[in-house]
Amino acid sequence: MANLQTFFIGLKLRNPLIAASSGLTNSIEDIVEFDKYGVGAIVLKSLFEEEIRIEMEKDLAKMNKESFIYPETMDFYDGYDEVDDLLSSYLKLIADAKKSVSVPIIASINCVTAEKWPYYASNLQDAGADALELNIFSLPSDFSHTPEKDEKLYFDIVEAIMKQVNIPVVLKISYYSSNLASLVYRLSKTGISGMTLFNRFYSPDIDIHSFEVQPSYVYSSPKDLPISLRWIALMAGRVECDLAASTGVHDGEAFIKQILAGADAVQVASAFYKYGKEHALKMLTDLEAYMDEHNFKTISDFKAKMSYARADNPAAFERAQFMKHFAGK
Ligand SMILES: Cc1cc2nc3c(=O)[nH]c(=O)nc-3n(C[C@H](O)[C@H](O)[C@H](O)COP(=O)(O)O)c2cc1C
Known part of the structure; x- marks a missing residue:
C-alpha cells in the first residue's frame, strides 16, 4: 500500500494535501474537521497586517493613557474598543488548534508593507505555530x-520577518512580476523554507449596465490550474526552497498533476468551498489509488517526474504559442 507521508518545509506531513488559508480555516471547529478528513497540514485564515497595526496602536494608546502624555489621542483610540482584540483571538486560535489536532498548523499574515508589524510575528511563533506563511x-x-522597486517589498518583508522568528517561513506570492522566474529564484535564496505559487486576490469585473467595477469570481475553477502547474514545473528542483502549489486544484487528478510537476505540497481552498471539507478524503483516496496503479510506493517515487528539470520534453512548459492553432490554420 502506498505511503503518502512526505516532508514540506522541514515538517513531516502525513500527506501533501494542505487546507489553504481561507474562511474555512478560521475556527477551531473547522480545523478539527479538516484534521478528521485527513489533510496533511492547515494554513490558518490570514491575519491582516492592518489588524496587527490596530493592535499596535491600541498598545500605544494604552501606554499613553497610563502616562497621560497625549490624552487627546484617546478619543480616537477609544473607537478601537469594538475591535475585539483580533491578535489575541488569533493567538488563541493557534494555541487551541495545537491542542486539538496533531497536523502542523501554519499561521498566515497578509502583508503589504515591512514596517513595524513584523515584531508581532514572534507572538504567532510563541503561540505554537509550526510555520508562518506570508501572503x-x-x-x-x-x-x-522600476521592477527593482516593486520587488524590494518582498525582500524587505522577508528580511524583517526572518529576524523575528525561527520557525519555517513560507512566502505566498502572485504571478504579477516583470521577471517571475528570477524573482522566485532570488527569494528562494533568502533563507525562507518554502514558497506558495500562487495566491488569489480580488480581481475586478465590470457591470456593463451600471458601469460599476465589481468583484469577479471569488473561487477558482479547474481552468485556473495551468498557471500554477506551469510555474511549479518550471521552478521545481531549480530553486532553493520547497514549493507548494495553489490555485485551481479541484480534484485528485489535479492534485497528482501538481506533485508530478514538482510540488512538495498542494494547497486547496475553492474545492473545499464547493464540495465540502470531506472532499479531502476523496482527493487522498484518488492519490493512493493512482500510486498503487503505477506501483509508486512513496511520494518521492513520482514527485517532480514531469518537472522542467526532469521531463523528456521540458520545452513544452515554455512554449508560448499554440502552433497548431496560430500557424497551421
Ligand atoms: C473565500 C476565500 C478566502 C481566502 N482567504 C485567504 C486568506 O485570508 N489568506 C490567504 O493567504 N489566502 C486566502 N485565500 C486564497 C487561498 O488560500 C488560495 O491560495 C486560493 O484560493 C487559490 O487556491 P484554490 O484555487 O484552491 O482556491 C482565500 C481564498 C478564498 C476562496
Missing part, C-alpha cells in the same frame, strides 16, 4: 516604479 500581494501597476 504578499503586490500589483506592479505604478508607471513610476
Whole structure:
C-alpha cells in the first residue's frame, strides 16, 4: 500500500494535501474537521497586517493613557474598543488548534508593507505555530516604479520577518512580476523554507449596465490550474526552497498533476468551498489509488517526474504559442 507521508518545509506531513488559508480555516471547529478528513497540514485564515497595526496602536494608546502624555489621542483610540482584540483571538486560535489536532498548523499574515508589524510575528511563533506563511500581494501597476522597486517589498518583508522568528517561513506570492522566474529564484535564496505559487486576490469585473467595477469570481475553477502547474514545473528542483502549489486544484487528478510537476505540497481552498471539507478524503483516496496503479510506493517515487528539470520534453512548459492553432490554420 502506498505511503503518502512526505516532508514540506522541514515538517513531516502525513500527506501533501494542505487546507489553504481561507474562511474555512478560521475556527477551531473547522480545523478539527479538516484534521478528521485527513489533510496533511492547515494554513490558518490570514491575519491582516492592518489588524496587527490596530493592535499596535491600541498598545500605544494604552501606554499613553497610563502616562497621560497625549490624552487627546484617546478619543480616537477609544473607537478601537469594538475591535475585539483580533491578535489575541488569533493567538488563541493557534494555541487551541495545537491542542486539538496533531497536523502542523501554519499561521498566515497578509502583508503589504515591512514596517513595524513584523515584531508581532514572534507572538504567532510563541503561540505554537509550526510555520508562518506570508501572503504578499503586490500589483506592479505604478508607471513610476522600476521592477527593482516593486520587488524590494518582498525582500524587505522577508528580511524583517526572518529576524523575528525561527520557525519555517513560507512566502505566498502572485504571478504579477516583470521577471517571475528570477524573482522566485532570488527569494528562494533568502533563507525562507518554502514558497506558495500562487495566491488569489480580488480581481475586478465590470457591470456593463451600471458601469460599476465589481468583484469577479471569488473561487477558482479547474481552468485556473495551468498557471500554477506551469510555474511549479518550471521552478521545481531549480530553486532553493520547497514549493507548494495553489490555485485551481479541484480534484485528485489535479492534485497528482501538481506533485508530478514538482510540488512538495498542494494547497486547496475553492474545492473545499464547493464540495465540502470531506472532499479531502476523496482527493487522498484518488492519490493512493493512482500510486498503487503505477506501483509508486512513496511520494518521492513520482514527485517532480514531469518537472522542467526532469521531463523528456521540458520545452513544452515554455512554449508560448499554440502552433497548431496560430500557424497551421
Ligand atoms: C473565500 C476565500 C478566502 C481566502 N482567504 C485567504 C486568506 O485570508 N489568506 C490567504 O493567504 N489566502 C486566502 N485565500 C486564497 C487561498 O488560500 C488560495 O491560495 C486560493 O484560493 C487559490 O487556491 P484554490 O484555487 O484552491 O482556491 C482565500 C481564498 C478564498 C476562496
